[in-house]
Amino acid sequence: MIYRVAKKENFVVLDKGFLNDDQLSWKAKGLLTYMLSLPDDWFFSLADLATRSKCGREATARIVDELIQTGYLQKIQERTKDGKFGKVEFLVYEAPALAAMPSTGNPSTAAPQTEKPTLLNNELLNNKLLKNIDDDKQSAPSVYHFYEQ
DSSP: OOOOOOOSSSOOOOOGGGGGOTTSOHHHHHHHHHHHHSOTTOOOOHHHHHHTSSSOHHHHHHHHHHHHHTTSEEEEEEEOTTSOEEEEEEEEOSSOOTTTSOOOSOOOOSOOOOSOOOOOOGGGSOHHHHHHHHHHHSSOOOHHHHHHO
16 A cells, blocks of 8 residues: 655656666666756766765765666766866756767777668569559559558
8 A cells, every 4th residue: 555645845747667667776766766856957966966865975876877878867077178077967867868869979990881782673662553553543643542552
């Protein structure tokens, strides 16, 4: 049985998708819930997150790494004008974002494909179907009719 409190203030609305993600540990689900409960413009740092629970810095870093690996967090390392590392910024996502994010890393160094790729063979196109529709209707086929066939 679940006992709930009446919510008039101090509550958060979340998409429950990440709570059912089997790739996330309970700790990662808890930290992500905490992070999503804060205002959208909240600045996260590893040191601050570590002080807000019983987990130490190393344990918190492992949980953050898990969230990065599963696409719920993105870590951006800023550089100062003289090229040194600056502050680290975390972007928090309610759903995994890695697949949707364009790659900004270096291109693959694997050997490129040297063969000619197979080209489209026009003989394989279904021109007969188009001709039959045209003969039946005495007009150009509509896209709808083409796909219906």
